[in-house]
Amino acid sequence: MAQPPLRPQDAVMLIPSLEPDERLPAYVRRLLDKGFQHVVIVDDGSSAAYQPIFAELDAMDGVSVTHHELNRGKGCALKTGYAYIQAHFPAASGVITADADGQHTVEDCWHLAEVLTEGKRALYLGSRNFNLDHVPPKSRHGNKITSAVFRLLYGVYLPDTQTGLRAFHMADLPFMLDVPGERFEYEMQVLIACARAKLPMIPIEIETVYENENAGTHFHPIRDSYRIYKVILGNFFLYAGSSIICFLVDNGVADLLRFALLPLLGLRGDTAIQVSGYLARLVSSPLNFVLNRNFVFKFKQDTGKTALKYALLCIVTITLSNLGVSLLDHRRVFIGGLAFLPKILMDTLLYLVNYRIQNKWIFTKSAENQEG
Numbered sequence: 130m131a132q133p134p135l136r137p138q139d140a141v142m143l144i145p146s147l148e149p150d151e152r153l154p155a156y157v158r159r160l161l162d163k164g165f166q167h168v169v170i171v172d173d174g175s176s177a178a179y180q181p182i183f184a185e186l187d188a189m190d191g192v193s194v195t196h197h198e199l200n201r202g203k204g205c206a207l208k209t210g211y212a213y214i215q216a217h218f219p220a221a222s223g224v225i226t227a228d229a230d231g232q233h234t235v236e237d238c239w240h241l242a243e244v245l246t247e248g249k250r251a252l253y254l255g256s257r258n259f260n261l262d263h264v265p266p267k268s269r270h271g272n273k274i275t276s277a278v279f280r281l282l283y284g285v286y287l288p289d290t291q292t293g294l295r296a297f298h299m300a301d302l303p304f305m306l307d308v309p310g311e312r313f314e315y316e317m318q319v320l321i322a323c324a325r326a327k328l329p330m331i332p333i334e335i336e337t338v339y340e341n342e343n344a345g346t347h348f349h350p351i352r353d354s355y356r357i358y359k360v361i362l363g364n365f366f367l368y369a370g371s372s373i374i375c376f377l378v379d380n381g382v383a384d385l386l387r388f389a390l391l392p393l394l395g396l397r398g399d400t401a402i403q404v405s406g407y408l409a410r411l412v413s414s415p416l417n418f419v420l421n422r423n424f425v426f427k428f429k430q431d432t433g434k435t436a437l438k439y440a441l442l443c444i445v446t447i448t449l450s451n452l453g454v455s456l457l458d459h460r461r462v463f464i465g466g467l468a469f470l471p472k473i474l475m476d477t478l479l480y481l482v483n484y485r486i487q488n489k490w491i492f493t494k495s496a497e498n499q500e501g
Contacts, residue, residue: 137242139222140296141214142168145206146183146229148175154185159235161191165242167218168192171210174200193217204315211306221299222246228293237335241296244333250301252323254287255294256332263339271354275361282365283324284489288332290320301328314356321360325426325493364425368484371420376476379413407447414443426492438491446479 142165146153157168172183174197187194195213197206207226214224223245227233237255244253259269272291280286293316297305304326310318323330386405396404418439422428428435 135222135246135248137239137246138164138166139220140165140225140242140245141218141221141223142238143171143207143210143214143224143226144168144229145171145173145203145210145226146175147173147200147206148179149182149229151182152231153229154182154189156229156231156235157186157189157192160238161189163235163239165238166191167221169210169213170194171206171213172196173203173206174198202312202315204310204312204318207315208306211302215299215302215306219299223296223298224302224305225296226293232338233294234336234338237294237333240335241294241333245296245298248298249329250298251329251331252301252319253296254289254330254332255292255335256287256289257292257335257337259289259337261337264337265339268339275357278358278361279320282361282484282488283321284485285320285324285330287320287330290317292335294335295319304328310360312356314360317357317360321364325488327489327493364488365484367425368421368487371417371425372480374420375413375417378416379409379476382412383409406450410443410447410450414439414447421487422492426487428492435491439487442483442486442491446483450476450479 142160144153144157153170157170160168168189168191170183170186170192172179172194175183183194183196186192193213195209197209210226211224214221222242225238225241225245227238233255241253241255257264257272259272268291272289275290276287279290295316304322305319308315308318308322310316320330322328383405386408387401392401418436422432422435
């Protein structure tokens with residue numbers, strides 16, 4: 130039996146809120162007037178002084194309010210809302226999240242609801258224009274820097290990584306619930322998880338609204354920025370640690386073979402470089418695979434297929450490394466007799482490229498397979 134066509138009003142609005150003012154009830158009324166039939170509000174531990182506002186919201190037809198006794202963070206509030214929607218609105222077309230300060234217009238929320246009716250599984254991101262004059266400098270520069278770092282490490286350009294206006298289909302709700310994170314950093318964890326799972330992230334241009342330079346936000350510039358960048362760079366630093374360990378093993382074995390053992394067999398020069406490089410990688414590559422799989426990317430599935438892809442990457446890397454070392458060695462690119470410097474230079478370049486490849490191709494899993 131054919132499924133009925135999706136409608137914009139089938140999407141559920143989700144708004145996490147901490148100590149809101151009277152703008153929130155007015156905003157929710159406009160959402161309902163626009164056509165949304167279900168709005169879920171999560172009170173993230175607001176004090177007693179703000180409970181009349183939540184009582185006013187709870188009295189509205191089509192609005193559901195759930196509470197945290199203590200402040201647990203935006204990530205936890207979103208997950209509480211996701212679980213509530215999963216239990217009470219399983220037939221919804223999808224979920225649209227918005228901030229409680231009213232910076233996301235009702236028209237933009239409705240447009241995302243219309244986009245969901247197209248049926249494409251993706252994370253839709255309301256994208257602001259940070260080049261406008263009224264955007265606070267800290268927001269303009271902070272978002273541009275974060276976008277650049279995210280693109281460098283994860284290979285996806287997102288003009289607005291901090292947006293709270295997002296939409297996705299119900300099929301991806303289990304995936305969103307499984308993403309780690311409790312506070313503002315959760316939204317960055319979602320972007321990283323989508324990039325690794327190859328779930329498309331599609332920016333949708335929205336109106337750029339900043340009232341009183343975003344004074345109503347609960348975002349702490351230092352504390353929450355630290356948490357966000359800890360998330361963005363966390364895997365990269367773990368990867369760096371794994372690479373340093375394997376680098377020491379690799380170069381130690383290569384130098385031992387090249388300068389001590391292979392000359393005993395009459396192998397010197399380019400031949401010794403090539404042979405020592407390949408043999409050293411036979412030792413360091415399995416170690417690197419185990420460290421990256423278990424501690425960096427925490428990947429637990431499809432060991433055989435993953436190992437084959439990693440082995441192919443190793444073959445290409447070893448070949449490029451040895452060719453590069455030979456080229457640099459011929460050009461005498463080393464200092465003070467440091468014969469291993471060409472290998473350091475070549476391996477550093479390959480190290481950066483390999484991170485992207487491992488992140489996007491080897492230790493990755495589709496969002497469909499992560500359900501449940």
